[in-house]
Amino acid sequence: xxxxxxxxxxxxxxxxxxxxxxxxxxxxxxxxxxxxxxxxxxxxxxxxxxxxxxxxxxxxxxxxxxxxxxxxxxxxxxxxxxxxxxxxxxxxxxxxxxxxxxxxxxxxxxxxxxxxxxxxxxxxxxxxxxxxxxxxxxxxxxxxxxxxxxxxxxxxxxxxxxxxxxxxxxxxxxxxxxxxxxxxxxxxxxxxxxxxxxxxxxxxxxxxxxxxxxxxxxxxxxxxxxxxxxxxxxxxxxxxxxxxxxxxxxxxxxxxxxxxxxxxxxxxxxxxxxxxxxxxxxxxxxxxxxxxxxxxxxxxxxxxxxxxxxxxxxxxxxxxxxxxxxxxxxxxxxxxxxxxxxxxxxxxxxxxxxxxxxxxxxxxxxxxxxxxxxxxxxxxxxxxxxxxxxxxxxxxxxxxxxxxxxxxxxxxxxxxxxxxxxxxxxxxxxxxxxxxxxxxxxxxxxxxxxxxxxxxxxxxxxxxxxxxxxxxxxxxxxxxxxxxxxxxxxxxxxxxxxxxxxxxxxxxxxxxxxxxxxxxxxxxxxxxxxxxxxxxxxxxxxxxxxxxxxxxxxxxxxxxxxx
Amino acid sequence: xxxxxxxxxxxxxxxxxxxxxxxxxxxxxxxxxxxxxxxxxxxxxxxxxxxxxxxxxxxxxxxxxxxxxxxxxxxxxxxxxxxxxxxxxxxxxxxxxxxxxxxxxxxxxxxxxxxxxxxxxxxxxxxxxxxxxxxxxxxxxxxxxx
Numbered sequence: 222x223x224x225x226x227x228x229x230x231x232x233x234x235x236x237x238x239x240x241x242x243x244x245x246x247x248x249x250x251x252x253x254x255x256x257x258x259x260x261x262x263x264x265x266x267x268x269x270x271x272x273x274x275x276x277x278x279x280x281x282x283x284x285x286x287x288x289x290x291x292x293x294x295x296x297x298x299x300x301x302x303x304x305x306x307x308x309x310x311x312x313x314x315x316x317x318x319x320x321x322x323x324x325x326x327x328x329x330x331x332x333x334x335x336x337x338x339x340x341x342x343x344x345x346x347x348x349x350x351x352x353x354x355x356x357x358x359x360x361x362x363x364x365x366x367x368x369x370x371x372x373x374x375x376x377x378x379x380x381x382x383x384x385x386x387x388x389x390x391x392x393x394x395x396x397x398x399x400x401x402x403x404x405x406x407x408x409x410x411x412x413x414x415x416x417x418x419x420x421x422x423x424x425x426x427x428x429x430x431x432x433x434x435x436x437x438x439x440x441x442x443x444x445x446x447x448x449x450x451x452x453x454x455x456x457x458x459x460x461x462x463x464x465x466x467x468x469x470x471x472x473x474x475x476x477x478x479x480x481x482x483x484x485x486x487x488x489x490x491x492x493x494x495x496x497x498x499x500x501x502x503x504x505x506x507x508x509x510x511x512x513x514x515x516x517x518x519x520x521x522x523x524x525x526x527x528x529x530x531x532x533x534x535x536x537x538x539x540x541x542x543x544x545x546x547x548x549x550x551x552x553x554x555x556x557x558x559x560x561x562x563x564x565x566x567x568x569x570x571x572x573x574x575x576x577x578x579x580x581x582x583x584x585x586x587x588x589x590x591x592x593x594x595x596x597x598x599x600x601x602x603x604x605x606x607x608x609x610x611x612x613x614x615x616x617x618x619x620x621x622x623x624x625x626x627x628x629x630x631x632x633x634x635x636x637x638x639x640x641x642x643x644x645x646x647x648x649x650x651x652x653x654x655x656x657x658x659x660x661x662x663x664x665x666x667x668x669x670x671x672x673x674x675x676x677x678x679x680x681x682x683x684x685x686x687x688x689x690x691x692x693x694x695x696x697x698x699x700x701x702x703x704x705x706x707x708x709x710x711x712x713x714x715x716x717x718x719x720x721x722x723x724x725x726x727x728x729x730x731x732x733x734x735x736x737x738x739x740x741x742x743x744x745x746x747x748x749x750x751x752x753x754x755x756x757x758x759x760x761x762x763x764x765x766x767x768x769x770x771x772x773x774x775x776x777x778x779x780x781x782x783x784x
Numbered sequence: 785x786x787x788x789x790x791x792x793x794x795x796x797x798x799x800x801x802x803x804x805x806x807x808x809x810x811x812x813x814x815x816x817x818x819x820x821x822x823x824x825x826x827x828x829x830x831x832x833x834x835x836x837x838x839x840x841x842x843x844x845x846x847x848x849x850x851x852x853x854x855x856x857x858x859x860x861x862x863x864x865x866x867x868x869x870x871x872x873x874x875x876x877x878x879x880x881x882x883x884x885x886x887x888x889x890x891x892x893x894x895x896x897x898x899x900x901x902x903x904x905x906x907x908x909x910x911x912x913x914x915x916x917x918x919x920x921x922x923x924x925x926x927x928x929x930x
C-alpha cells in the first residue's frame with residue numbers, strides 16, 4: 222500500500238509533461254489531465270482507508286531510510302489529499318466545460334492544463350511531505366503554477382494583481398529558506414520526525430525563534446492577519462476556475478502546515494494566546510472587509526480570509542476537540558469556498574458581471590443558479606443543519622470547553638463573524654438575486670446624479686445618502702469606483718451595459734452550458750454530502766486529532782523503532 | 785558550532801540590501817533585491833553547514849573531516865528556484881512596461897480608495913473640528929430599507 226504514496230505527486234507531474242507535449246491536440250490534453258485527476262481521487266481514497274486502518278503510510282524515496290526524503294500519509298494528510306483531489310477534479314471539469322463552449326476570451330489556453338497539474342502535484346506534495354525542505358519545494362511548485370495561472374493572458378488587471386501576489390510570496394519563500402537554514406543549523410536535520418525528537422534538547426529561546434520564524438512563513442501562505450492583506454486584492458482578477466482552486470486550496474495548504482508545525486514540532490509550546498488573538502483579528506477584520514464590498518468576488522475573497530480565523534482558533538486551542546474541529550472546518554471550507562467561486566463564474570457568464578451594482582433578478586432569470594448559490598452561501602454563513610454550522614458548532618464547543626476568557630472571547634468573535642457572514646451573503650442574495658433588473662437599473666442610474674432624498678420621499682425609489690464620496694442605499698454602500706462605473710453604464714454613448722440593458726437588447730447568452738453547470742452543481746452536492754456524512758467525518762477527524770496530539774503514530778511510523 | 789565571521793557579515797549585508805530593495809516601487813529594483821536576498825540566504829545555508837572541511841566524496845578522505853554536503857544540495861535547489869522566480873519577475877516587469885510604460889508595483893485597489901478618503905478628510909474644512917458640520921457628517925448614513 223505504501224507504494225501508492227508517491228503517486229499523487231508523480232502522476233500529475235508526468236501528466237503535466239505529457240499534456241505539454243500534447244498542447245496542439247486539446248482533446249488528448251483534456252483526456253490526460255482528467256484521467257490523472259480521477260486516478261488521484263481513487264488513490265487518495267485508498268490511502269485514506271489504509272491510513273485509518275493500518276496507521277500512517279510512509280515511504281522513503283530511493284529507500285534511503287533516515288537520510289532520504291520521506292513521504293507520509295497519515296489520517297490528516299490522507300483526508301486533505303482526498304478533499305483537495307475531489308475539488309481539483311471538479312474545477313478541472315468546469316474549466317474543460319468552459320473551454321468546450323468556445324468562449325474565446327475566458328477559454329483556457331494550452332498552457333492551462335499542464336500548469337494546473339503542476340499545481341495539483343505541489344498541493345499533494347505539501348500534504349505528504351515528511352520533510353521541511355520537501356515542504357518548501359512543494360510550496361514553490363504550487364506557487365509557480367499559481368503565478369502562471371494568476372497572470373494568464375497578461376492583461377493589465379492581472380499583471381497588477383499578480384505583481385503583488387508574486388512579490389509577497391517570494392518574500393515568504395525567502396523567509397522559509399531562512400527558517401530552514403536556522404532549523405538545520407540548530408538540529409542538523411530537516412526531517413519532520415527527526416526534528417520533533419531533537420527539538421526537545423534545544424534551549425527554549427532557540428526553539429521559540431524557530432517556531433516563530435516558521436509560523437510567520439506559514440501565516441503568510443495561510444493569510445492570517447496581519448499577513449493576509451495580499452489576498453483579497455490578488456484573487457478576484459483571475460479566471461473563475463483559477464480563483465476557485467486558489468481560494469479552496471492554497472490558503473489551506475498554509476493552514477495544514479501550521480497544524481503540523483504546532484502539533485508535531487512544538488507540542489509543548491502552543492503559543493495559544495498569540496494564535497488566539499491572530500485568529501480573532503483575522504475573523505473580524507476579514508468579515509468587516511467582506512461587508513464593505515460591492516463586488517461578489519471581492520466579498521468572497523474577504524470571507525475567505527475571515528474564515529481562516531476559525532481554523533487558526535481550533536489549532537490554537539491545541540485540544541483534541543479544537544484540532545478535530547479545525548480539521549473538519551478545513552475539509553468543509555475547501556469544498557464550500559471552491560463551490561461558491563465556481564458558481565460565481567456561472568453568474569459572471571450568465572449576467573456578464575459580478576458587481577452588485579449591475580446585477581438583479583438572477584433568481585427568476587436562472588432559478589438553478591439561484592439554488593446553486595443559495596445553498597453554499599448559507600452553508601458558509603453556518604445556517605443549521607448544514608456542515609458550516611456543524612463545523613462552527615464543533616469549534617465553539619471546543620472553545621467553551623477550554624473555558625479561558627480568551628477562548629470565550631473567541632467564541633463570541635466567532636459567533637459575530639458567523640452572523641456578519643450571513644449579513645454579507647444575504648445582502649448579496651437580496652441585491653443580485655431577488656430585486657428585479659429594473660430596480661437595479663434604476664438604482665444604478667441614480668448613483669451618479671442622485672435624486673435628492675428630501676425632494677421626493679413618497680416614491681418607491683431607493684433612499685440615497687451621500688457621505689464622504691460614498692453613496693449609501695439602504696444598508697449597502699457604494700464607493701467612488703462604483704459611482705464612476707454607474708456613470709459609465711448610464712451614459713448611452715459608452716458601450717458598457719448593465720444586466721437590465723443587456724436583457725433589453727438581448728446581448729446575453731440565454732442559457733448556461735450544461736458542461737459548466739454540472740461540475741459546479743457536483744461540487745455543491747459534495748459540500749451538502751459533507752453535512753450528511755458529518756457523523757463519520759467528525760469521528761474520523763477526532764481520530765486524526767488524537768494522532769496529532771499523541772505524535773507517536775507519526776514518529777514511530779517514520780522513524781521505525783527509534784520513535 | 786564554529787561560525788565563519790566573514791560569511792556572517794556578507795550574509796547580513798546581502799540580506800539587508802536585498803530587503804531594502806524589495807521595498808522599492810520599481811519591479812526591476814524588487815528583482816535586484818530578490819537576487820541579493822536569495823544570495824544572502826544561500827550563504828546562510830553555508831554557515832549552517834559548519835566549518836569547511838575536505839570535499840565530501842566517498843573515498844577521498846576520512847568522513848569525519850568532510851564538509852556537510854546536505855546544505856550545498858539545498859542551496860543548489862534554492863538557486864534553481866530563485867532563477868525561475870527571477871525569470872518570471874523579469875517577464876512580468878517587461879509585460880508591465882509594455883502595458884503602462886513603467887514597471888512600478890501598483891497600489892492595492894482598497895489601499896488607493898482608503899488613501900483617497902484620508903486625503904479628502906485632511907483637506908476638508910471640518911477636519912479636526914467638532915463643528916456642527918462634523919456631527920452632521922457622522923449622522924449622515926442613516927439606515928433605511930431600499
